[in-house]
Amino acid sequence: MADLDFFFKPRSIAIIGASETPGRIGYQVLSSIKEGGYEGDVFPISIKNKGPILGFEVYKSILDVPSPIDLAIFALSAQHAPEILKQCGKKNVKGVIIISGGFKELGAEGRKLEGQMVEVAQKHNIRIIGPNCMGVLSPKAKLDTFFQPRYAMTRPKAGIVGVATQSGTFGISMLECFSHNEVGMSKFVSYGNMSDVDELDMLEFFEEDPETKIIAIYVEGLTDGRRFMELARRVSVKKPIVMLKGGRTATGSKAAASHTGSLAGNDTVFSAAMKQSGVVLVDDIDELLDTVKILAKQPLPLGGAVAMVTNGVGPCVVAADEIADSKNLSLAELSEETFSHLQSCLPPFCIFSNPVDITGSAKASWFGCGLEALNGDNSVDIIMPFFVFQDAPLAETIDEFHEIMKKVNESQKTMLCVAFGGEYTRKQVNKLQENGIPVIPTSKRAVLALSNVVWYAEYVRNRKSQ
């Protein structure tokens, strides 16, 4: 396992190219470190600014700092990188994050500059994250190196998902959607051009990291496809790996090349290889979030039989279509006992089939009855309630509803809810998700993510039975 701890819990940090101008990278990074509540020593380095900046004393060079430095963050123009790396070497810095762009992604000259920088780093045994990246978030160590201001981007809580991303923008998307869906992160790394630390390092790191239980990754190109496959195959039986791949097609690959300088490979071969290695491949950020969310909040399903209960069937009809199109899901055949149970506690104008339609007149207690009945049915692997929070009878019994849902979620079946709406619905969704119950807005997204999770659960069962 690569020792990368100094990136995630450094005892001290230098910001090279610190600025006193809000909006500039060298200011924003410092501001994030301060506002994040980082407790180690912080040393802004600047030739121009005398400081103090944000209360921190400023040094002209890293070599002037009187105490040791674990991590340096580079926010100057690219051409200064090799010289600064030399100074970092002298100072025995362990890791450097190069936020700045202007390297490989610009073509031949930039590639040369990046090579020079890496050479210096290797000579001094320094690890590099970047260049052309956002750096790290390490919630437990209260460390974030982002140049995105807190008013514009929310940071997620500490949690069990480890994130590695080549694209900073997808990194931002993950930070925001994880935050707004009550999914916590263990560690987050945006490594841009991957001049040194890459997806292989991060996969090895996450494999051993006790805080990380699920791995989410965005890649454009892989450093070493064969090695990644071997590693993924080893890791995936222990921790699910959910991967979004940019540059699947020639068109996308060309766009990727002019971005982080990566070359992507053949789509079909790649997909097959990833599946063999147990990697859950997704197509977009929504699918990534939805899949990770179920994995993070719920037990793995024992099969693909889905039971639905709802106070508004329309979206269940569309979900039934999507289930029919999926390869590994089906509508559960409910038992006679389940129907008797349902009939004993629901009014006769409800519709006793799968989906169980408790109608727009449904109050919270009707959901309680429906969910309890489905929970007791052995033919059901996954319970998928669809809520219409807008309907008056449910809205008027909403507190009772949340009490019921907490109890229902104690069962060992996988539960995934679907609900779509505005502010009011959002409030109910937040409450459910805080209580560990995943909610997805639409039928299509729910079924797609569910299908991914069922595929992964089956992969693990097959591997373990071998």
Add this chain to the structure above:
Amino acid sequence: MADLDFFFKPRSIAIIGASETPGRIGYQVLSSIKEGGYEGDVFPISIKNKGPILGFEVYKSILDVPSPIDLAIFALSAQHAPEILKQCGKKNVKGVIIISGGFKELGAEGRKLEGQMVEVAQKHNIRIIGPNCMGVLSPKAKLDTFFQPRYAMTRPKAGIVGVATQSGTFGISMLECFSHNEVGMSKFVSYGNMSDVDELDMLEFFEEDPETKIIAIYVEGLTDGRRFMELARRVSVKKPIVMLKGGRTATGSKAAASHTGSLAGNDTVFSAAMKQSGVVLVDDIDELLDTVKILAKQPLPLGGAVAMVTNGVGPCVVAADEIADSKNLSLAELSEETFSHLQSCLPPFCIFSNPVDITGSAKASWFGCGLEALNGDNSVDIIMPFFVFQDAPLAETIDEFHEIMKKVNESQKTMLCVAFGGEYTRKQVNKLQENGIPVIPTSKRAVLALSNVVWYAEYVRNRKSQ
């Protein structure tokens, strides 16, 4: 054209089964009518409640009301429907909305009851919306008949989209997502079991309705497929029809049958027929909203050549993949003049290709430059900027950004933006959408909706050149 005006601008309304208990349908409907600001006469009808309810005098029977009634809304138990319809006949009521369920969707007996009710209505020349439905929203007449309280469901503004839906729940989804995306509605009808007014009536009505420019429709089954095709073919060259179809598959169709009692047909045949008729078929509520949003806010594209500009390329790479997979989109080949233009106003570390990567350092003015250059390029049909609002340089110049976007949107090219994020991003998205610029959160959704719109534009061009 069916005369259905009495449903959308009635001079007076009776609510049969009015209640003084919040949460009950007969109370909620009355409450929506009052809170919506309806200006005609309102007559609650109740045997149990003496009233007044919400300030309106209560009558024991519709026959006791001293003045004429255009529209009656029925919120009693199903079995009372035929008798009440008789009374409505005596009173010369023109239209009745049956909110209550308990009819065809319950099987043979309910089907019989529904038949009896329709028979009475036909005898007295009364039109019916429902049963098992939400009724109507008619923003210009300030009329809404929904039993969903305003605190739980937002109502959209008046606008150009006419909505007809068999499922009330999808109706709710459309009301909420249109509201939150600054898409206005002309008229909205949820007709549930379609005992009388159906998609054919609504299509004819929307065809002639001067307020309606776009038609959005959710169906499970069609009353008369052949007639619908003929009608759709006539309407679709004038007004786009975007359709979500539940029950495409045998599994979904079975779920639909136990819901609104509709039987759906063969998927492949249905899709082909709809395409021939110029109907844009979508798979889920997101796709419906996204497609309608572009149609409502932007001119139709002249072709499928897309140009992207961004301060964060990752999602553009995924979009390029999706464009490559689509049948009718491509990345525009930018002209030499465009590249010169871009190079003249952007720093050299930007990447001058398609996507134009103006990097995380981009301020508002850089987007101004990029968008102006793309606007001037004849090879570009669609401009698709991807915004990372979280990046400090853009966030710190956000007011200038919105000024620039307003100007850029005056061009005749189709523009569709992509942006993903939390509260801060949401604010910027709202502002853009208020100014008529559609924004979609993810690459996959954006490309899918764009492909639908390009397909429709081409369909219309082909039909018009015949």
